[in-house]
Amino acid sequence: MCGHPQKIEPRSGVAFTLKRGQRLTVIDPEGEQVADLVAFVRDDIDEVISSGRTIDYASRLFLTTGDPIYSNRSNVLLDIVEDTVGRHDFLLTPCSADTFRIIYGDEHPHRGCFGNLAAALEPYGIGPDRIPVAFNVFMHVAIDGTTGEIAVKPPLSRAGDRVVFEAKVDLIVGLTACSALQSNNYAFKPILYAIADPA
Amino acid sequence: MCGHPQKIEPRSGVAFTLKRGQRLTVIDPEGEQVADLVAFVRDDIDEVISSGRTIDYASRLFLTTGDPIYSNRSNVLLDIVEDTVGRHDFLLTPCSADTFRIIYGDEHPHRGCFGNLAAALEPYGIGPDRIPVAFNVFMHVAIDGTTGEIAVKPPLSRAGDRVVFEAKVDLIVGLTACSALQSNNYAFKPILYAIADPA
Numbered sequence: 001m002c003g004h005p006q007k008i009e010p011r012s013g014v015a016f017t018l019k020r021g022q023r024l025t026v027i028d029p030e031g032e033q034v035a036d037l038v039a040f041v042r043d044d045i046d047e048v049i050s051s052g053r054t055i056d057y058a059s060r061l062f063l064t065t066g067d068p069i070y071s072n073r074s075n076v077l078l079d080i081v082e083d084t085v086g087r088h089d090f091l092l093t094p095c096s097a098d099t100f101r102i103i104y105g106d107e108h109p110h111r112g113c114f115g116n117l118a119a120a121l122e123p124y125g126i127g128p129d130r131i132p133v134a135f136n137v138f139m140h141v142a143i144d145g146t147t148g149e150i151a152v153k154p155p156l157s158r159a160g161d162r163v164v165f166e167a168k169v170d171l172i173v174g175l176t177a178c179s180a181l182q183s184n185n186y187a188f189k190p191i192l193y194a195i196a197d198p199a
Numbered sequence: 200m201c202g203h204p205q206k207i208e209p210r211s212g213v214a215f216t217l218k219r220g221q222r223l224t225v226i227d228p229e230g231e232q233v234a235d236l237v238a239f240v241r242d243d244i245d246e247v248i249s250s251g252r253t254i255d256y257a258s259r260l261f262l263t264t265g266d267p268i269y270s271n272r273s274n275v276l277l278d279i280v281e282d283t284v285g286r287h288d289f290l291l292t293p294c295s296a297d298t299f300r301i302i303y304g305d306e307h308p309h310r311g312c313f314g315n316l317a318a319a320l321e322p323y324g325i326g327p328d329r330i331p332v333a334f335n336v337f338m339h340v341a342i343d344g345t346t347g348e349i350a351v352k353p354p355l356s357r358a359g360d361r362v363v364f365e366a367k368v369d370l371i372v373g374l375t376a377c378s379a380l381q382s383n384n385y386a387f388k389p390i391l392y393a394i395a396d397p398a
Contacts, residue, residue, distance in 0.1 A: 052292030062347030093251030148261030
């Protein structure tokens, strides 16, 4: 990692370009904090990370060091090159006002990671309908393989844990400090990220 | 069900409109055959079924009778109103030429459910990049909740098994007789479907 990490404030999000070969480090500075990550091909935003393709090709729900993240066109957009936690989620869409209304019963819901991503990606011409299932860094979703029941648990990440991604093509990345109570063990914390050029 | 069922030939696909209140019955006439289903809102094709939203709201990977299928905008597009099997998949994208190349090593791959859906949906103005994770009727994906490993198993459906969906809004539906060897216990069979008006 080179340069000072950037901070994503609690319950907010950012978007930025990540060039081919650059590495993105996502850090949980306090522990038990999720970061939703989405990525689009910079030169053609209709190509986007795909949970369905990635899980199919990996034959595994849980991704970690060495696993590629595929696009809807079956190209590798990112490789996971370092992971100090080993448990993340690639099943669920970013939390949204609807999530908080439907799951939590909030009458005046926060816009959630979905709203934060939509706002951050809007300057890149990416509309909210294009936001896919996110790679939810540090998110811990327990799965009962027999019943199919899932449960959102506190992240396994502790202060300083990190995941490093390498871009295989020029990308537009959206990244949040997640806004859902359950996902972050009922405390909203920041996320740090840093971008490093190839060695 | 009213009217004679329509047949989807092995390794092919169709698209059709399904009006609000109409019921779509998907039948496995010979057993162990998967049908990939996608659905778009007819009046705004940017609204589409969403595995991530649906699984999040259900807190369950396996959907069956009584479960709604949500869109990317968190509206219910379909309800599952009858299901004689109880095991389907909502994790994986439709099989494609890339699937056969990457997973099976085919040098001259079939276009798969993805190609069949793309061709069937093209007259409705729906491009291939818009095809989401499908609701894979009768598809049996075994999941190890501890390791996250997944394995495609023979469907649990036997001849005559069916799932009935009710449209909550006017839809464009894509439906296939799945083209992947593993998914259909290594034999490609047809799928039947019928559309019934509200009682």
